[in-house]
Each structure stands twice: as C-alpha cells, then as structure tokens.
Amino acid sequence: MSxxxxxxxxxxxxxxxxxxxxxxxxxxxxxxxxxxxxxxRLHLNSMASAYVELGSQPELAMESAxxxxxxxxxxxxxxxxxxxxDFQFGLAVSQLRVQFLTGIAGACLTxxxxxxxxxxxxxxxxxxxxxxVGTGFxxxxxLGGKHFREQPATYVLVLASILxxxxxxxxxxxxxxxxxxxxxxxxxxxxxxxxxxxxxxGWMSTRLAAERTKRTPIFSIVSLVPAAICSLSGWILFTxxxxxxxxxxxxxxxxxxxxxxxGIGGFFIGFVANYYRGRSLTYGLLxxxxxxxxxxxxYLTFIRFGRIxxxxxxxxxxxxxxxxxxYLGSQVKQRMNSGPNRMVRT
Amino acid sequence: MYTSxxxxxxxxxxxxxxxxxxxxAVLESEPMHGYGIAREIEKRSADALSYxxxxxxxxxxxxxxxxxxxxxxxxxxxxxxxxxxxxxxxGTLELARVRDAWRSYSSAVDQVLGVMPxxxxx
Numbered sequence: 433m434s435x436x437x438x439x440x441x442x443x444x445x446x447x448x449x450x451x452x453x454x455x456x457x458x459x460x461x462x463x464x465x466x467x468x469x470x471x472x473r474l475h476l477n478s479m480a481s482a483y484v485e486l487g488s489q490p491e492l493a494m495e496s497a498x499x500x501x502x503x504x505x506x507x508x509x510x511x512x513x514x515x516x517x518d519f520q521f522g523l524a525v526s527q528l529r530v531q532f533l534t535g536i537a538g539a540c541l542t543x544x545x546x547x548x549x550x551x552x553x554x555x556x557x558x559x560x561x562x563x564x565v566g567t568g569f570x571x572x573x574x575l576g577g578k579h580f581r582e583q584p585a586t587y588v589l590v591l592a593s594i595l596x597x598x599x600x601x602x603x604x605x606x607x608x609x610x611x612x613x614x615x616x617x618x619x620x621x622x623x624x625x626x627x628x629x630x631x632x633x634g635w636m637s638t639r640l641a642a643e644r645t646k647r648t649p650i651f652s653i654v655s656l657v658p659a660a661i662c663s664l665s666g667w668i669l670f671t672x673x674x675x676x677x678x679x680x681x682x683x684x685x686x687x688x689x690x691x692x693x694x695g696i697g698g699f700f701i702g703f704v705a706n707y708y709r710g711r712s713l714t715y716g717l718l719x720x721x722x723x724x725x726x727x728x729x730x731y732l733t734f735i736r737f738g739r740i741x742x743x744x745x746x747x748x749x750x751x752x753x754x755x756x757x758x759y760l761g762s763q764v765k766q767r768m769n770s771g772p773n774r775m776v777r778t
Numbered sequence: 779m780y781t782s783x784x785x786x787x788x789x790x791x792x793x794x795x796x797x798x799x800x801x802x803a804v805l806e807s808e809p810m811h812g813y814g815i816a817r818e819i820e821k822r823s824a825d826a827l828s829y830x831x832x833x834x835x836x837x838x839x840x841x842x843x844x845x846x847x848x849x850x851x852x853x854x855x856x857x858x859x860x861x862x863x864x865x866x867x868x869g870t871l872e873l874a875r876v877r878d879a880w881r882s883y884s885s886a887v888d889q890v891l892g893v894m895p896x897x898x899x900x
Contacts, residue, residue: 452832468835471812471861475831478813502830510836 437480441494445476448498455508468511476501797829798837799876805847805865806873812838815863838863846872 437445449469456465476497483493501507804810804818815838816831841847846869851859865873887893 464839467861468839470858471835472832474811474858474860475813475816479831500831502832504832506830507832507836510833511839513836 437477437494438490441480441490444491444494444498445473445480448476448501448504449473451504452507455504456511458508459512472501797833798841799873799880800827801834801837801841801863802846802865802869802873802876805863806870809850809862809864811852811860811862841869844872845869 449472452472453465453469456468460468476494479497479500480490480493483496484490488496800819801815804815804822810818812831812834816834819827838847842849842863845866847863848866850862850864852862
C-alpha cells in the first residue's frame with residue numbers, strides 16, 4: 433500500500449518526523465532514532481494511503497495520519513518511560529544465546545587450532561598468536577550480534593576488533609624478532625595501516641549491509657563512530673606496547689599487562705556497543721573479553737608448567753567462564769535496574 | 779521489572795499499559811509490522827480501542843528489550859525494508875500471564891460495578 437504523495441503532504445510528514453526525531457534524541461541513541469523514524473515514516477505513508485483509498489485528499493490524508501499518530505512529546509515520553517523500565521527478572525535465558533554461541537564457538541576454534549598446531553603453529557608455547565583466538569570470539573560475537581540485531585554497526589565493530597587483535601598479535605610477534613629492534617617504526621606503520629583497513633572495511637561492510645536491508649547510506653556514517661573509537665583505542669594500545677617494549681623482548685609479565693590494557697580496550701568496545709546496539713551484545717563482548725583474559729592467563733600458566741597438551745581443557749574452561757560471566761552480567765544488570773517502582777509507568 | 783500489564787490500574791496510563799498486552803495478543807497469530815499491528819487491533823476491537831499509533835513503537839521497543847518479541851527485516855517487497863515483529867516463547871508465556879491478570883482485574887471491576895456475567899444473571 434504505497435503511493436506518491438504531493439510535495440505538501442511530504443513536507444508535512446517530514447516536518448512532523450523532524451519534530452519526533454528531535455524529541456527521540458533525548459532518550460534514544462542516533463541509530464535507534466534513525467531506525468524508529470524510518471519505521472514511522474512507512475507507518476504514516478501506509479495510514480495516509482489508506483485514507484486516500486477511502487476518498488480523502490492526499491494532504492488531508494497525511495494530516496489525519498499525523499494527527500492519529502500522536503504528539504511528538506507523547507511518543508518521546510513513552511520511549512523515555514520504556515528506557516527506564518527493565519525486563520522481568522528471569523528472562524536472561526532468552527538473552528544468553530549470543531554468549532552461548534560465543535562460548536561454543538570459542539571452544540571449537542581453540543580445539544581446531546590445537547589440532548592443526550603441527551601444521552600451522554598458531555597455538556604454541558612460544559607463539560603469542562593465542563590472541564588470534566580472541567579474533568574468533570569477536571567474530572562469533574559479531575555473528576551473534578548480526579543474527580539478533582541485523583545492524584550494520586555490528587559489522588564495523590567486528591572488523592575493527594578483529595583487525596586490532598590481529599595487529600596486536602603481529603606486533604607482539606615482531607617484538608620477539610630482530611626486525612622489531614632494528615626497525616621499531618615498522619609495527620607502528622603496520623598498526624596504522626591495519627586500523628585504516630578496519631575503518632575502510634567496516635565502512636564497506638556497512639554499505640553492503642545497508643544495501644541488503646535497503647537502508648540509506650547515511651546510516652553507515654553513524655555506524656563508523658564505534659569503528660573510529662575501536663581503532664583509536666587499538667592505536668593507543670599499540671603505542672603503549674611500543675613504549676613498554678622498545679628495544680627489548682616482551683616477557684610474560686609485560687604480556688599480562690598488555691592484555692590488561694587490551695581488556696580496557698575491550699571494555700570500551702563493549703560500552704560503545706551498549707550505547708549503539710543494546711545490552712545483549714555488551715554481555716557477549718564482556719563474556720568474550722573475560723574468557724580471553726582467562727584463556728591467556730591459563731595459557732601462560734600452562735606454558736610455565738609445560739602443559740600445552742591440555743589445550744582442549746582450557747578451551748572448555750574459558751568457554752564456561754564466558755557463559756557464566758555473560759549470565760551473571762545479565763542477572764546483575766537486571767537486579768540493578770529492577771526496583772519496586774520500575775514496573776509502574778509514571 | 780518489566781510487566782506488560784503495568785499501568786493497568788493507573789488511570790490515565792491504562793490504555794498504554796494495556797497496549798502492550800494487545801500487541802502480544804495480535805502477534806500471537808502471525809508476525810506483523812507496526813502498521814499491521816495497529817490495523818489488527820483496530821479490526822479486532824471494531825474501532826473501539828483508540829490510541830496514538832506513534833505510541834506503538836515505544837511499546838514494541840520495550841517488548842523487544844524484554845525478549846517478548848524479536849524483529850526481522852522484511853526485504854521481500856519492492857519498497858524499503860520493514861521491521862517485522864515476532865512473538866518469542868517468552869512472549870507467549872507473558873501473554874498467558876497478561877490474560878490471567880486481565881481476567882482477575884475485570885472480574886474485580888465487574889463485582890464492584892455489580893455487573894454479573896449473563897449466564898449468572900439469566
């Protein structure tokens with residue numbers, strides 16, 4: 433049910449939606465505002481078309497549709513009210529799917545890496561590429577986010593985090609080589625290139641996603657904010673690494689410190705994801721972050737004791753940790769937001 | 779705590795509180811987009827239930843955040859993609875709870891007003 437409206441009807445609609453948009457910005461993120469306005473525009477068009485079919489003039493039809501849609505302030509208040517309400521305690525199970533997938537996939541990935549170690553050497557006591565395992569987590573979190581959110585921002589976050597982790601692994605590998613000591617600027621340049629790649633690839637994937645969901649490209653510009661923050665945090669992280677390890681080897685203590693700094697970066701990613709996408713992805717990222725830190729700690733521990741053959745056990749452990757943290761995070765968040773007056777709309 | 783019958787006994791907010799229950803009931807039969815939900819409520823109530831249709835979207839967002847509905851983008855049509863809302867298993871359970879709550883509520887009001895079910899008054 434769609435038709436071509438007159439210019440005056442379109443102007444009336446857009447003026448109204450602009451008012452609604454201004455109001456929604458008080459309680460929703462830019463992406464959510466954009467999504468809601470798109471949805472409302474379609475709704476208004478359908479309503480006006482129906483009035484026209486019943487014999488109304490297009491201008492009057494749009495006016496009637498706008499009138500029935502409601503006051504922008506009322507809609508905004510409703511949104512604000514919904515934002516203050518939290519979901520019912522005990523519903524966390526429905527939100528655990530992302531972190532469940534994360535945990536399972538993380539376990540599978542690590543098992544595969546362990547199995548193909550003789551061929552690739554990707555997971556070993558001497559290799560720092562365990563951080564690449566974090567890439568797998570990020571990927572699966574992103575895929576989960578894509579599945580449940582269908583939002584282009586997810587693609588950007590995933591690509592940015594993957595490339596940051598990958599470049600970190602590369603920098604750490606270089607830090608153990610003579611290349612690092614002779615040409616310290618190589619890793620810096622590499623990092624800059626990888627971060628530019630993150631933004632460019634993120635932008636491209638966002639465009640593809642926008643095309644697939646038939647959205648307008650402007651959405652991708654908004655989605656680039658998380659990517660930019662990811663890249664910036666990655667750059668700061670590597671700069672700190674370079675400062676720490678300039679001209680010498682990285683030992684395990686410094687690696688743990690680096691991972692701690694990486695954890696802060698991961699938290700930023702989670703925070704931004706929360707702002708733009710909602711809580712499920714945040715818990716997934718938090719779970720992945722904790723799991724990765726736990727995995728790295730376990731690896732380092734086993735490296736010291738020479739028990740690399742226990743990789744499969746470690747993978748099960750940090751998958752379990754990922755799941756538990758995600759679950760506890762959901763529960764704590766719900767408890768914090770659940771108050772005696774939360775269930776009553778004011 | 780998010781409950782879909784919140785506001786049911788809060789005077790002016792009664793309609794918006796009940797709207798959430800109405801949405802769940804409408805989505806029980808099939809997935810729909812926002813406009814379809816509004817029309818179905820109108821149809822089922824024979825135009826008796828009136829509300830600002832813009833308030834449908836905050837309610838849908840609340841339901842989505844609560845895990846009672848999930849969304850997909852319908853790109854099958856020739857026009858722009860439309861967000862389609864589906865009832866989740868948790869939403870089905872919530873709907874059953876809303877129905878129970880409504881029965882209790884309406885029964886209590888009936889008793890106060892002195893309105894008895896027709897079967898009993900005959």
